[in-house]
Amino acid sequence: MTPPPTSLVIFGGGGDLTWRKLVPALYNLFLENSLPEQFRIFGVDRQELSNDAYLQHLREGLDQFSRRGRVNEDDWKRFAGVVTYVRADLMDAAAYRQLARQFDQQDQQWHTQAARVFYLATSPTLVQPIAQHLQQAGLTGEDKPVRIVVEKPFGRDLASATQLNRVLLGIFTEKQVFRIDHYLGKETVQNVLAFRFANSVFEPVWNRRYIRDVQITVAEEVGVEHRGGYYDQSGALRDMVQNHLLQVLCMIAMEPPVAFDADEIRNKKADVLRALRPIPPDQVPQFAVRGQYGPGKADGKPVPGYRQEESVAPHSNTETFAALKLYVDNWRWEGVPFYLRTGKRLPARVSEANIQFRHVPHRSFPPEAGHEWPANRLAIRIQPDEGIALCIEAKRPGLQMHLSPVEMHFLYKEMFNESSPEAYETLLLDTMRGDATLFMRADQVEAAWTAVMPVLDFWSQHPPGDFPNYAAGHWGPTAADELLARDGHRWMTPGAACKTSEAAK
Numbered sequence: 001m002t003p004p005p006t007s008l009v010i011f012g013g014g015g016d017l018t019w020r021k022l023v024p025a026l027y028n029l030f031l032e033n034s035l036p037e038q039f040r041i042f043g044v045d046r047q048e049l050s051n052d053a054y055l056q057h058l059r060e061g062l063d064q065f066s067r068r069g070r071v072n073e074d075d076w077k078r079f080a081g082v083v084t085y086v087r088a089d090l091m092d093a094a095a096y097r098q099l100a101r102q103f104d105q106q107d108q109q110w111h112t113q114a115a116r117v118f119y120l121a122t123s124p125t126l127v128q129p130i131a132q133h134l135q136q137a138g139l140t141g142e143d144k145p146v147r148i149v150v151e152k153p154f155g156r157d158l159a160s161a162t163q164l165n166r167v168l169l170g171i172f173t174e175k176q177v178f179r180i181d182h183y184l185g186k187e188t189v190q191n192v193l194a195f196r197f198a199n200s201v202f203e204p205v206w207n208r209r210y211i212r213d214v215q216i217t218v219a220e221e222v223g224v225e226h227r228g229g230y231y232d233q234s235g236a237l238r239d240m241v242q243n244h245l246l247q248v249l250c251m252i253a254m255e256p257p258v259a260f261d262a263d264e265i266r267n268k269k270a271d272v273l274r275a276l277r278p279i280p281p282d283q284v285p286q287f288a289v290r291g292q293y294g295p296g297k298a299d300g301k302p303v304p305g306y307r308q309e310e311s312v313a314p315h316s317n318t319e320t321f322a323a324l325k326l327y328v329d330n331w332r333w334e335g336v337p338f339y340l341r342t343g344k345r346l347p348a349r350v351s352e353a354n355i356q357f358r359h360v361p362h363r364s365f366p367p368e369a370g371h372e373w374p375a376n377r378l379a380i381r382i383q384p385d386e387g388i389a390l391c392i393e394a395k396r397p398g399l400q401m402h403l404s405p406v407e408m409h410f411l412y413k414e415m416f417n418e419s420s421p422e423a424y425e426t427l428l429l430d431t432m433r434g435d436a437t438l439f440m441r442a443d444q445v446e447a448a449w450t451a452v453m454p455v456l457d458f459w460s461q462h463p464p465g466d467f468p469n470y471a472a473g474h475w476g477p478t479a480a481d482e483l484l485a486r487d488g489h490r491w492m493t494p495g496a497a498c499k500t501s502e503a504a505k
């Protein structure tokens with residue numbers, strides 16, 4: 001469905017997110033004819049820039065970051081024609097009045113009232129003032145076709161997220177607020193729903209009877225790059241776990257939806273968050289591990305530690321690695337641990353959910369069949385090498401009954417010719433269509449903050465004594481291994497469904 005006529009305003013139009021992600025995504029949508037005929041992008045920022053200089057900057061971003069590679073002249077010319085740079089101070093009420101006039105002129109030209117999408121690619125501190133200015137300029141209203149898109153981090157704890165929701169919902173309706181979690185736009189994350197609910201074979205075993213534990217790993221090879229200023233105030237738990245990892249957990253753990261409808265899907269996900277067993281404030285170290293990288297290697301080359309990175313405090317206690325053990329207290333998942341881990345400067349960029357099934361209840365094979373069979377394991381690869389792999393036991397060719405683990409797999413790139421859209425393409429189009437299925441609702445954001453608050457509180461009250469506690473290029477601190485070892489488990493190496501599954505006990 002092509003969206004209705006739309007004016008898309010990007011506050012923070014000169015920033016990094018716009019440059020690397022939003023404009024490349026819009027460009028691809030544009031070339032695929034997914035955008036309406038009547039469509040305009042207003043890039044709003046405070047820098048003194050001519051429209052031409054702004055366009056030149058965007059073009060350089062496209063050359064680097066568009067999944068189509070360098071732009072071609074004709075396509076670029078057509079796209080540049082729908083982009084307008086607006087120089088404005090976002091704290092100045094006059095800027096919003098000026099925007100309102102520009103929209104009116106645009107609507108007159110188009111002979112319609114276009115939808116207005118306000119995308120806040122700005123610092124989180126500007127969300128509240130921008131929303132209030134939009135209201136004062138008469139640009140909001142329940143009856144108007146407006147939407148506000150808010151990037152993460154949505155607040156920095158439960159109290160600030162609740163307050164931000166209160167402010168936004170005093171100005172917009174929930175249906176007009178789109179809280180982005182870009183992981184939900186990833187093809188493979190959406191595929192979890194297809195995998196679970198469009199196939200009949202998995203759902204009957206998708207529960208505590210057959211599943212021993214679930215592991216979700218989102219590993220990054222990069223360090224904090226140029227985002228030290230933001231990251232040092234945030235840390236891995238706020239930056240990744242509260243949003244991306246918990247959302248992946250929801251997709252794995254949710255009950256089947258009755259319909260593929262925004263509220264129904266979000267209700268089912270919110271149920272998972274509400275069922276998370278609260279981490280007891282006095283037992284946080286038994287459930288959560290933090291780490292910070294020191295100097296080490298990435299891609300074979302020496303790299304500095306976190307405390308030596310640009311814009312990071314030299315004695316910073318911010319965690320660049322976090323691991324959690326969570327339980328979902330409901331009939332389906334009672335007693336099944338969900339282990340989550342994420343970190344920067346780990347050995348590889350890989351995001352994967354691993355479902356570890358239980359061992360067969362009885363082994364009928366003779367001893368020569370081998371003692372070391374792993375139990376079945378399912379790997380849902382979010383990135384890279386997007387796909388799904390299942391490790392099963394098979395008889396080795398030969399005269400004897402010898403068993404070996406083998407991998408069955410489905411890889412997106414082998415199976416489909418078309419390339420997957422970037423997460424931001426999906427999400428931007430959804431905001432214009434008004435489809436909130438892949439966005440966070442107020443109650444979900446608050447429930448996710450509620451889940452991590454005991455850990456945030458404990459960590460802020462008990463500074464770590466051992467940072468840095470892992471060298472760049474390693475899988476986090478040893479305490480992360482101990483977290484699982486206490487339960488008799490160990491982390492599965494992402495990227496190989498069979499290779500390192502635990503041997504049968």
Ligand code: BG6
Binds near residue numbers: 239
């Ligand atoms: C962002 C975080 O939300 O996700 C970054 O702020 C992180 O710190 C990024 O690098 C990871 O996203 P992706 O899509 O590259 O896995």
